[in-house]
Amino acid sequence: xxxxxxxxxxxxxxxxxxxxxxxxxxxxxxxxxxxxxxxxxxxxxxxxxxxxxxxxxxxxxxxxxxxxxxxxxxxxxxxxxxxxxxxxxxxxxxxxxxxxxxxxxxxxxxxxxxxxxxxxxxxxxxxxxxxxxxxxxxxxxxxxxxxxxxxxxxxxxxxxxxxxxxxxxxxxxxxxxxxxxxxxxxxxxxxxxxxxxxxxxxxxxxxxxxxxxxxxxxxxxxxxxxxxxxxxxxxxxxxxxxxxxxxxxxxxxxxxxxxxxxxxxxxxxxxxxxxxxxxxxxxxxxxxxxxxxxxxxxxxxxxxxxxxxxxxxxxxxxxxxx
Numbered sequence: 001x002x003x004x005x006x007x008x009x010x011x012x013x014x015x016x017x018x019x020x021x022x023x024x025x026x027x028x029x030x031x032x033x034x035x036x037x038x039x040x041x042x043x044x045x046x047x048x049x050x051x052x053x054x055x056x057x058x059x060x061x062x063x064x065x066x067x068x069x070x071x072x073x074x075x076x077x078x079x080x081x082x083x084x085x086x087x088x089x090x091x092x093x094x095x096x097x098x099x100x101x102x103x104x105x106x107x108x109x110x111x112x113x114x115x116x117x118x119x120x121x122x123x124x125x126x127x128x129x130x131x132x133x134x135x136x137x138x139x140x141x142x143x144x145x146x147x148x149x150x151x152x153x154x155x156x157x158x159x160x161x162x163x164x165x166x167x168x169x170x171x172x173x174x175x176x177x178x179x180x181x182x183x184x185x186x187x188x189x190x191x192x193x194x195x196x197x198x199x200x201x202x203x204x205x206x207x208x209x210x211x212x213x214x215x216x217x218x219x220x221x222x223x224x225x226x227x228x229x230x231x232x233x234x235x236x237x238x239x240x241x242x243x244x245x246x247x248x249x250x251x252x253x254x255x256x257x258x259x260x261x262x263x264x265x266x267x268x269x270x271x272x273x274x275x276x277x278x279x280x281x282x283x284x285x286x287x288x289x290x291x292x293x294x295x296x297x298x299x300x301x302x303x304x305x306x307x308x309x310x311x312x313x314x315x316x317x318x319x320x321x322x
Contacts, residue, residue: 040288040289040290040291041289041290041291042269042290042291042293043272043280043290043291043292043293044269044292044293045295047064051063051064051065059099059100060095060096060097060099060100061093061094061095061099062092062093062094062095062096062099063091063092063093063094064090064091064092064093065089065090065091065092066088066089066090066092067087067088067089067090068087068088068090068139069085069086069087069088069123069139070085070086070087070123070137070138070139070140070186071083071084071085072084072126072136072137072186073126074126074129074130077130078129078130078131078132079129079130079131080129080130082126082129083126084123084124084125084126084129084137085123085124086121086122086123086124086125086137086139086140086144087121087122087123087139088119088120088121088139088207089119089120089121090117090118090119090149090207091117091118091119092115092116092117093115093116093117094113094114094115094116095113095114096110096112096113096114097109097110098110098111098112098113103157103158103159111155111156111157112153112154112155113153113154113155113156114152114153114154115150115151115152115153115154115168115170116148116150116151117148117149117150117151117207118146118147118148118149118243119146119147119149119206119207119243120145120146120147121139121140121141121142121143121144121145121207122144123137123139123140123144124140125137125140127140134187134188134189134195135187135188136186136187136188137186137187137188138183138185138186138187138188138191138192141188141205142207142208142237142239143237143238143239144239145239145242146242147207147208147239147241147242147243147244148169148209148242148243148244149171149206149207149208149209149243150168150169150170150171150174150206150209151168151169151170151209152166152167152168152169152170152212153166153167153168154166158220159220160218160219160220161217162215162216162217163216163217163218163220163224164214164215164216165214165215165216166212166213166214166215167212167213167214168211168212169209169210169211169212169243169246170209170210170212171204171205171206171207171208171209171210172203172204172205172210172212172228172230172255172257173192173193173197173198173203173204173205173206174206175214175226175228175257176226176228176257176259176304176306177193177194177197177257177259177302177304178192178193178194179297179300179302180297181296181297192205192206193205197306201232201255201306201308201310202232202234202310203230203232203255203308204230204236204237207243208236208237208243209236209243210230210231210232210233210236211230211231211233211248212228212229212230212231213228213229214226214227214228214229215227218261221263222263223260223261223262223263224260224261225258225259225260225261226257226258226259226260226261226304227256227257227258228256228257228258229254229255229256229257230254230255230256230257231248231252231253231254231255232252232253232254232255232308232309232310233245233247233248233249233252233253251311253308253309253310253311254308254309254310255306255307255308255309255310256306256307256308257304257305257306258304258305258306259302259303259304260301260302260303260304261300261301261302262300262301262302262303263298263299263300263301264299264300264301265298265299269291269292269293270282270291270292270293270294271283271284271285271287271288271290271291271292272288272289272290272291272292273287273288273289273290274289274290280292
């Protein structure tokens with residue numbers, strides 16, 4: 001039976017300490033024309049340090065709170081017509097002596113950040129009620145409960161070379177086969193990550209985690225190579241562990257991911273001007289009135305691949321593994 005479902009609402013609210021995402025590490029240097037032309041207005045939507053001001057936190061702490069909900073319904077088709085609500089509450093924290101310092105002033109200790117993230121999920125799945133194969137709500141999964149989403153050390157630098165190195169407990173798709181663009185959708189066929197990979201290889205997506213080691217090597221504003229090695233431990237996603245399964249078993253496997261990121265297009269501020277109706281349009285440099293910074297990520301090509309070593313079930317239904 002065919003069914004038609006619709007996402008009625010996806011709402012997000014965020015209180016953050018910093019302008020850049022915690023997952024991105026330290027900010028990278030970029031051209032800033034407004035410094036050369038102080039009279040030019042700059043349009044850029046950035047998070048504000050409200051929690052830092054309210055809680056009087058020291059400079060070396062970064063803290064953010066994020067609430068996302070999805071309300072979906074299937075007005076026709078399926079076994080029943082109904083609607084559901086689900087949400088994810090994220091608490092992200094990071095600790096580094098480099099916060100608040102210019103990258104040119106960093107000592108080695110300032111490059112390092114300790115990240116701790118947590119998640120609380122509640123709600124019901126519309127896909128279990130229709131039912132259908134790919135989850136309608138991306139933020140439903142791994143058990144609707146509180147869990148440790150990640151615990152890792154990360155090193156960042158703002159010059160070409162070893163751009164990032166991280167190790168600890170985190171999700172594979174924090175760094176591979178993913179894009180910020182995906183989460184403009186709610187359906188898990190699009191949102192979060194390329195879903196064909198976790199269907200074939202049991203590595204974790206947020207808010208589950210496994211042991212991993214990742215590094216980025218290349219140019220700050222150009223191509224870079226990503227490599228990641230991960231524990232294969234499907235049991236670690238069980239809700240009973242609440243994300244805190246630190247065991248390493250003989251039955252665990254190993255997964256290796258490699259990805260080349262090749263950005264194209266400009267991620268720098270663009271020349272724009274404001275029309276009489278208040279709208280802003282892009283213009284040539286000689287017509288510059290406003291510096292506009294897009295809220296969308298820079299377009300990037302991401303070729304890559306993975307290999308896994310584990311006891312994979314054979315597809316012939318025999319119950320055997322290989």
